[in-house]
Amino acid sequence: TLFRSKLCERIAYTKFVVRVDSPEKICVMKDQPGAPPLTVLALSFKMVLHPKTNQHEIAVVAGVLMPEVSSSTPVESGMIMHAASAPNFVAVRPVNHKPVPIGIQEQARTKTGGLELVPNEQALLNFVLAKVMKLDPDVILGHDLTGFGLDVFLNRLASCKTRDWSRIGRLIQRKDLNAMVKSKLGNHVPDALAGRLVLDTLVSAKELCPREKDYSIPALAESLLNRKLHPRTDALATPIAFEYEQTLNALLRECVQDAEISLQLSNTLSVLPLSRQLTSLSGNVWSKTLRGARAERIEFLLCHELALIKPKLLLPDKLSKYDRKALEAASNPGSAIVQTEEKAGRRKPQYAGGLVLEPKKGLYDRYVLQLDFNSLYPSIIQEYNICFTTMDVDAMKNKAEDEIELPEAGLAEGVLPRVLRRLVEQRRAVKAVMKKEQDAAKVKQLDIRQLAIKLTANSLYGCLGFENSRFFARPLAQLITLQGRETLQRTIDLARDSFNAEVIYGDTDSLFVYTGLEDMMKVRALGTELKREVNKRYKTLEIEIDAVYARMLLLKKKKYAAMKVASLNEPQNLVREVKGLDLVRHDWCGLSRMVSSFAVDQLLSKDLSADDAIGNVLTNLDFIANQVMTNQIALQQYIITRSL
DNA sequence: TCCTGGAGCGC
């Protein structure tokens, strides 16, 4: 039954309300129309700290609207420019009962730059709610929205006892917002915004760019958008900034810019199309994907797969910590219940992981060959048919690692190998279409799909070892890493015994071979031969030449620097690659990283002998020491960043 | 001196 949503149907703030009597009456449309375009509203806030209550209060809100956004095609760069000219708004209210500067009042009166001046915080909150109601965005987007912006916003809505607070979402909610925001159980932001997607670019950037070190707006604008921003104030503004026209104007501009940058980040990272692909692959809920719930995505993927293959199979219960303890106590009635203190941080490892070789330390000045297994763990699952449907996981629960045996050969393909095989097939198909496609926008779209498939396949293993996962199966995770270690070791033995190759290092799925060669053709030939010899031993497992390095400095496990040959056809074109050294770590200051970087450059320089390089490094150290002593280094260079 | 955590990397 379709209702026009009127006052009598106070369920949602939507145009229509649909009521269905039974889930059986829902079916999938045969000819699916394309997904409708989405309205995206980027929001950004500036807070002040109330001097007495010491609580965050909202002082400035900016919004940038981007209408008609496709969730399947990535946004083209031309569209991003369009966003800047789309209807923006920025609203400000007086702080500490002091009127805002006359110039700002004038701007607001003449509506310059979409500026709205409101008398107090309550009015500011209502202004935002009215805007959201009017624009009715499908997506509310911003940087650190879930951790800060919207969280504070909801707290202020609650504190100010704002009427009809649920207008921020699409579901009419009469719940006591105060009780909601004070509850420690989970994040209440998504619940309050039911009916809209919350896209937090901080969450998305952390997931999609895990190698980034600094996730602040200016840092991401520089590294991802190639935009250098002016020096900025903090999200937490000082009351003094509200007293002068110039500083307040800067604050307002910055607030609008934050919303705009956040929108561009989401576009550049293709967060909407990618999260939609991830969601449609796993069959979970889109808003959850945006919250980064990886384990839940895998859970849904496997639930759907099981329902398809073994429709009569009962799914395993999802056990809470309490449930697990109770079960354990029941199965071992004699044993004392061990009280394990769960700390917030990382726990001790529960089983063995990848093999890391002791590196043969030193500076290598002839070609080093790096070979990598493609998707090692997904490949192992397929290669050995590892699954809870091919092995008795319960029987192995308390067994030692070396007692866990591989499934017998000849068993039917398990669920996990099947899921992975199908993902691999899908990805291959997408890539094939990509090659033929001419339209650049469609290529980008396909690229996002293949990336989503890869991410999904690669996160399956992690969920097998994750205690709170519905499909938690430690014996499987153990067996997978064990096979990984053995596979790498067999490869090393083969390289040594059959090729007389010198393996200088290796980590989990990779090995580094010092070839001693100076002829790229011979290096390639060796790599190809090694690769062929390894790959012929497996059905699914596959090793590949990952890189060739002209020079390599190998210091410790997980710490090395090297000059990588950018393309095998142009061996002269070298790119520096650094792993684990101090200069890639933020807990060392800029000066230290700079000195370290200089040293690495010298040591890896093709034109220098080791002695000359060391000489240059020592000279530089003297020079820097002198600069330090004579106070010529900017204070900025001494800042270290480290979480506590 | 030995041992435990945390950070923050690498894979």
Place this chain on the structure above:
DNA sequence: AGGCGCTCCAGGA
């Protein structure tokens, strides 16, 4: 609300 491995550095016994 994926996993483990390995430096480093602090701090306590």
